[in-house]
Amino acid sequence: MTPGPGHERARVVEVVRAALSAAEVSADQPRDGVFQFELPGQQKLATPCQLVVGDHALAIHAFVCRNPDENHEEVYRWLLARNLRLYGVAFGVDRNGDIYLDGRIAHAAVTADEVDRLLGSVLACADESFDVLLRLGFASAIRKEYAWRVSRGQSTRNLDAFRGWLSQDG
Numbered sequence: 001m002t003p004g005p006g007h008e009r010a011r012v013v014e015v016v017r018a019a020l021s022a023a024e025v026s027a028d029q030p031r032d033g034v035f036q037f038e039l040p041g042q043q044k045l046a047t048p049c050q051l052v053v054g055d056h057a058l059a060i061h062a063f064v065c066r067n068p069d070e071n072h073e074e075v076y077r078w079l080l081a082r083n084l085r086l087y088g089v090a091f092g093v094d095r096n097g098d099i100y101l102d103g104r105i106a107h108a109a110v111t112a113d114e115v116d117r118l119l120g121s122v123l124a125c126a127d128e129s130f131d132v133l134l135r136l137g138f139a140s141a142i143r144k145e146y147a148w149r150v151s152r153g154q155s156t157r158n159l160d161a162f163r164g165w166l167s168q169d170g
Helices: 005-022 072-083 112-151 157-166
Strands: 028-031 034-040 046-053 057-065 090-093 099-106
Touching: 005 034, 005 046, 005 112, 034 112, 046 112, 057 112, 072 090, 072 112, 099 112, 112 157
Parallel strands: none
Antiparallel strands: 028 034, 034 046, 046 057, 057 099, 090 099
16 A cells, blocks of 8 residues: 555655755744745845645745836746746746746655755746846836935945946936
8 A cells, every 4th residue: 555645745844844954944834834934145135935835746936026117018028038947936926916936846756856956946046037127127216216325325235236227218
């Protein structure tokens, strides 16, 4: 007799717990099989994530950026093109228009290495995409913030990533 789905789910919960520990990721577990944590990055300083062990699959949900203020068509076109190159996850939007990375792995494929690979994919994608998404979807607000800070002699250091296009028109 083969073990039932409850046994496989319990195995996946333990694999996820061990993989997070090995990666030195501190996670809260508000419910059995639900792990909440943040992945640290360079451009996107923290990516909030949730791993959920379901009855048949392990799901990952990672918040990337809020609903863009402008240029939705170009943002969505960029997201769809980027999806073609991603491993284990894809960009999506929720009912509020906020941008997430989402993915699922069947229980049978869940190993510590695969969880690590999935987390690495989320981290790299969220971090590499963040400045592009801000430039595409929030350029007007960033330009206004930059001009406001300059006019008051305040630091613009956290806007340095955008310095190359901030002074351009449009």
